[in-house]
Amino acid sequence: MRQLPTSFSRFFSLRTSFEICKGWIFSKLRFVRLFASFGLLLFVAACANQPNVILKTANGDITFEIELADTPKSRADGLMFRNELAPNAGMLFDFQEEREVSFWMRNTFIPL
Template sequence: MLPHATPGKPRKPTPFAIFALLVALFAGAVVGVSSGEGVFAQGARAEAALELRRETLFVISASGRHRFEVEIAETPQARARGLMYREALALDAGMLFDFQEEREVAFWMKNTLIPLDMIFIEASGRVAHIARETEPLSEELVPSRAVVRFVLEVPGGTAAQLGIVPGDVVQSDLIGSAGQPG
């Protein structure tokens, strides 16, 4: 029994105890989100915890019009999670990251189990740069090398196989509306 406790009568928490608990909970949530881990770090549970909007996207290259079904990562939590912990990705699948403004960005492959091509895209839909066959689990930064609004991640080798190069155009409902007033 605690000193000064009345037997059989629960103690009310002090305002300081409530404040300290809230600070600890908030700090834990921030660390989990900023590290890309926390509630999103456990395989199948993470997939259920982070349901993303999907859309069809096309990349127009010299070799044709290539269709992808993509998940949209448009929140900080979704962008931090990305394609981490995925063991496979269909050849016509990917993830489109929307930063909602144009800026230089950098990605890494921490906790990403499969090689990816990262296609860096301007707000207009023009491909600015491609990082090909990025190394799984690497913590080395992969820079956009240009000011971009979007990044499309697809299975490693896809860009080379389909002949996708800088200057090609990416089309989707989201990218088409990027330059439109909200």
């Protein structure tokens, strides 16, 4: 078996170590980019569920921040257990169709 010169084997092992570290670093960066993209996607999705409604009046425009309750769970929870609500904020209950509904304001701590 032929042995390689010492300087060559030392270079080869350093280069291999560098390639391994470079691959490890790039895999970590790929994970960080993926995680950041997912966080941004969640942020955009959360913002998309709160439309602003603008009422045009003789005295000027009034903007309301509206939370949309469009799932059975969000409609059932409503404003329960909230201790505060922004001055121009509210909740819109979307039942997808015209029907008679009733509301029970149980555990609603804020004035309506």
